[in-house]
Each structure stands twice: as structure tokens, then as C-alpha cells.
Amino acid sequence: MDLSSLQPSVLSYLAVSTLMFVLGMIGVLSRKNGIIIFMCIELMLNAVNLSLVTFSKLHDNATGSMMVFFVMCVAAAEAVVGLSIFIALFRNKLDIDINSVNIFKW
């Protein structure tokens, strides 16, 4: 795809989306606190949502917007499960540093 053919506003939306995604990824890969990592994953998901909406608007096609709702639903469900896992972890270890969860190590 030739980026120069897109409208400037579309380009800026995509730029924000990319930025959010990369920031989220850096957070996931570098932070030790489980909750922060979790929030970073949400950030990545929303970056994807933003680009989906952008393309949906660009092509005048509702499929992308529909997709966003699914992503949101899944993200909500995932938040429930993820947070309960972290609560269970905290009860056992009094800590949510993910490096402390390493019993499958060689």
C-alpha cells in the first residue's frame, strides 16, 4: 500500500495507533509489575481498535467497527480473568512481580 495516497488525517490516526502499540509492547516486555503489564496489553488492544475504526471510516465499511466491539468484549472478559489470576497470585506470594512466578524453569 502506498502511504502517500492516504489523507493526512488518516495518516495521523494511524501514527497514533502505531505509537500506542509500540509503547504497549515496550511496557509488556520491560515492566515487572503484573498489573502494569496488564494495562500495557490493554493499550495494545486499543491501538488495534483505533486502526480498525480508522480503516472502517476510510473504506466506509462497518465491518471494522463491528470488530472493535468484539475486541472490547474480549478485552473486558480478559480483564476479569487476568485480574482474578493476579489476585490469586498475590494471595499466595504477597507479590505480583512476574519474575517470581518461575517454577517451570529448568
Place this chain on the structure above:
Amino acid sequence: MVTDIMVAFLPFIILLPLIGSIIIGLGGMLFPSFRSQEKLIGAIGTAMVALPFIILVYMTASFEGSAITFKLWSWMRGGDLDISFSYLLDQLSLLMGLIVTGVGSLIHVYSIGYMHGDKGYYKFFAYLNLFIFAMLNLILGDNMVVMFLGWEGVGLCSYLLIGFWYTDMLKAKAAQKAFVANRIGDFALMVAMFLIFTTIHSFSFGEIGAQVEALADYRIWIPLLIFIAATGKSAQIPLFVWLPDAMAGPTPVSALIHAATMVTSGIYLIARVSPLFLAAPEVMLLIGIIACLTALIAALIAIAQNDIKKILAYSTVSQLGFMFMALGVGAFTTAIFHVMTHAFFKACLFLGSGSVIHAMEHVEGVKDPQDIRTMGGLAKHMPSTSKTFWISTLAIAGIPLLSGFFSKDEILASLFFGGYTEPVYWGIWGIALFTAMLTAFYMTRVAYLTFNGMERFPKGARPHESPAVMTAPLWILATLAILGGYLGLPALLHVPHVLNDMWLATEGGIGAEGLISNSVQMVENMHEHHSMEYLLLPLSALIAVGTWFFTRRFYTNNGLGGDKKVQQLFGRLYSVMENKFYIDELYEKTILTPFMLFSKYVVAWVEKNIVDGFVRATYLGVANVGEVFKRLQTGLVQNYLLLVSMGVILVLAYIIFT
């Protein structure tokens, strides 16, 4: 119409014994309280054999002369191969079926009394019913595969029942020996089946009978292999060694499996595929020679034994030899005739010996309840057993007017007439005549030493007669042992030979001229030299009666000391006979020991270094590779995530830039 009814009943004949076996076996296994219900178990077991017998009697009575095949279901199909559970009802299989289920149900009744109080009571009846199921598959099967399933099934049941009291090491070993000796024969049978299938692409007996010419490439091999299989199952040289040891099983088993039915399956098989054998006179001659040697050697061994069951076992081997001699000369119907009469009198003899052993076990001071040297004079204490045992003894000895005389004389006559074509048969006939004399001698000896003369067990002991549930089958079998022969009266009486002319050799079965076509030449010789029969018949009668009379007087005069005189007569041969011709020792030295040494040194090395080495290399390889790659598992989630991200980036880069 009648045929439809027969077809509807057929599955029941096959399946009832199986159902009985499952009910008794599972019932005893799952519900310990069922095990002590001896009457119930015995009733179920007997009914599941008696019902097929009744159905078979009805079928035989309404049989219209043409063979009926009935397919239960298709088992496997693919290409040329089409194997189905189909069964064949013709004159031969009906006759064999009647013998198996008839004698079988009598022996089931007898076992109710004999096995009373045994803690494996339910197991015994489960095995016995399973045996009947397998045996019916063997004789009713329409193709060689179903027959082979039955063949293996009876082998299995024989193994289970010989080793029935498996806590005794000797008995367990006897079971193993029987199993191994049978495997050798089974291997030969399988090779014969493969040869037949690769040539005519069918396992069905009808096809085999019809396509003998197509099998000309393996004219010698197929009959030879089938005969080797028969030597295993039917205890002929060189594989007969297992049968005498098989007497370790309970006596009803010896009567049913190792005398009346299973051991005759080799004879049945050869009669069933008789056209193959008629095309190979060389193999027939070999059968005749091996059979007469077996009969002679077994009879000689029987003279020098003192264990009542051992004597009967060697006598069975010897009588099987007679049947094979008949097969060898091409008198297939005669062999089947002798199978039938032998089933009656030998089952009666074995059950009688069981009754004697049963009584002797309760006499105090008798070390071995099977040793005839500690018996004697039992006729007074056990009238029924004694009378039936004597009747059967006279029948097997060939005393005129009893069944054994007619069938044995027919065999001898066939051998004699076979001699006109191939003089070797005259030699076989001579040996057979001599063996018949020995038979009369050792059978009279065992019966006399057991039931007559002095009481040699401790004084004052009162051996008791067995209960009616055991003596009733004895009387029925003794009656059959008297009457069975009248189905096949000698030709010179000018009365119809019921079994041959009206039943076995009638139209509508395999083979061109009849169900079982006897050797044409032999039959022609018989017609040509018809007058010789006037000589042969009195000769065999005279030998039997003379030997019986002489033996009886000999042992009356000498008592147990008679054995000493026999020993003097035979000289050094006697100790050879006593030690069973050292055949077990010979096999031990020539086969077993080299095999053991080979296993110990050569095979053990291969096993340890090559087979085990391969296995060790496999697991060591896996372990070492794992040792290297396990470092990837750092336990840090973010390491894994980093790798995943890098992978995604690489894939994306590949998609975008190529």
C-alpha cells in the same frame, strides 16, 4: 422348508456353548457366591452342550442330503480376500458334531460329580463350554480360517485344562509342553493355508475340493504341511510326546479333549480335504508309515506302564495311529468310522479310570491313586465302573460283535487291499495286525489288574462306587461302545454299510463321487479280491479273542508277577519301553539343549548388545538433546514474549519485503 428351519437353528449350535462359557466364567469371576452354586453351574454347563446336541439330532434326522452353507456375517473383505463366519452342514460335519456334543454332554454330566468340591469348579465348566464352542467352529467351519480359529481355540482350552491345577509345577509344565508341540503343527497349517490362498484365492473347503488341479504346483507340499499340522494336534510321531503328559489334567478333560474329540481333529481335517491327499500318493504312503510306527511304538510303551491314565493315553496315541493308517491308504470314511467308535469306548475307558481314581483317592495308605499295582479286585466294590470298563476294553481290543471290532477290521482290510497297488501297505498291514494284538494284550492287562485278581490296596479299605451322576454316563457310553459298530457292518455280510453307503459317501458334498471319496484303486482292489475278506475277518477276530483269552489267563495265573515274565520276554527292549523309547530325552538332547545354549550365548549377546543398544541409543539421544535445549526454559515470561515478538516481526518483515 426344512432347510430354513435348520439355518435358523444353526447359530444356536455355535453360540450356546459360548454363552454358557461367558455366563459361568463371568458369573464366577464377579460374584464369589456363584462359585459355590455347583448344581446351577453344572446344569447351565450341561444344558449349553446338550441343547446343541438335540438341535443337531433334529438336523441330522431331517437332513435332505445336500450340504447347506450358512453365513453368519462377513469378517474381512478386501481384494481377493473374503473371509466370513460361514458354516457348513454336511454329512461329515453333522456326524462330527453329534460325536462332539453327544459325548461332550455326557462328560459334562460326569464332571458334575467328578469335580464336586473343587475350588475351580466354575472355571472348569467355563473352559469346558469354551472348548465345545471352539470344537464346533473347527468342525462346522466352511472355510479354513474359521476352522483354524477353532483349531487354535481347542488348543488354548486344552492348555488351560491340562494346567487346570496349575499350582503343581509338573502340571503347568505339561500344559506348556502341549501348547508348544501344538504350535509347531499350527505353523505348518498356516503355511499350508497361505499356499492354498496364493494359488486359488479362496479358503473355502468347497473350492479346495473342486480345484485340486489348480493346486498341482504344491501337490506334495500342501498335504504334507497339513499332515504335519495333524501330527501336532492328533499326536503322531514326531509330535506325539505332549499327549501322555496331557493326562495331568482332570480326568473328564482327558476323556473329552485328549481322547474323544480334539485329538481327532487332525483326522477330520485330512478327511475334509481328502481330494488334496488323493492327488499325492507319496504323502499318503508317508502317513501310512508314520502312523503304523506311531501305533506300534505307543502300544509297546503302553505295555510297560503302570499308571492307568498313562496306559490309556498311549493307547489313544496308538488308536490315532490306526485312524491315520486308514487315511494313509485312502480309506477316509473308515478313519471317520474309527473316530466315532473310538470316541465311545475311549471316553468310557477314561471316565471309568476317573471313577477308579476317585475311589482310590479315598483309600488310606495308597500313595499314587493312579498306579494299577496298588489296585486289583475293584470289581467287587465298583460293579458299574468295572462292567463298563470291561465292555469298552473288549471293544477296543476288537472282540467280535463290539464296535471296535468292526472299525478296526475295516482299517485292516483297507490296508490289506491297498497292498495290491502298493506292496508297502502289506507291511503296514502286518504291523497293524501285530499292534492290534498288542492292544488286546495291554488293554486286558490294565482292566484285569485294576478290577480282578487280588486286592493289593491296604486291607479293610472299602473303595466306594461313584455316584449315579458319574455311572450313568459310563453306562450310556458302554452301550454306544457295543452298538456303535453296527453302523458299519463288514461288506461280506451283504448288508448295507450304513455309515459309508447311506451317509458319508453319499452325493452332494465335496469331491466328485461323494462327500468323502475313498481311494478308487483301494476300493477296486477290494472288489477284485473280494474273497480275501473271508480270510481277513476271521483272522482279526481270532487274534483279538485269542490274545484276550490268553492275557486273562496269564494274569489270573501270575497276578502282578505276570509283568516280570513279560519283562523277561522282551529282554532289554522292556526298559526302553518303560522309558518311553527315550523320546523325551532325545528331544531334550537334540533340540532343547542346543536351543538353550544358542539362546544363552548367541541370542543373549545379540539381545544385550544390538537390540538393547538400539534402545539405549534412542533414549540417550533424546536425553542429551533435551539437556541442550532445556536452557531455553528460563522461567522469565518476558523472555518468551520477546522471542514471540521477534518471531512476529520476522514473519511480518518477510511478508512485507518479499
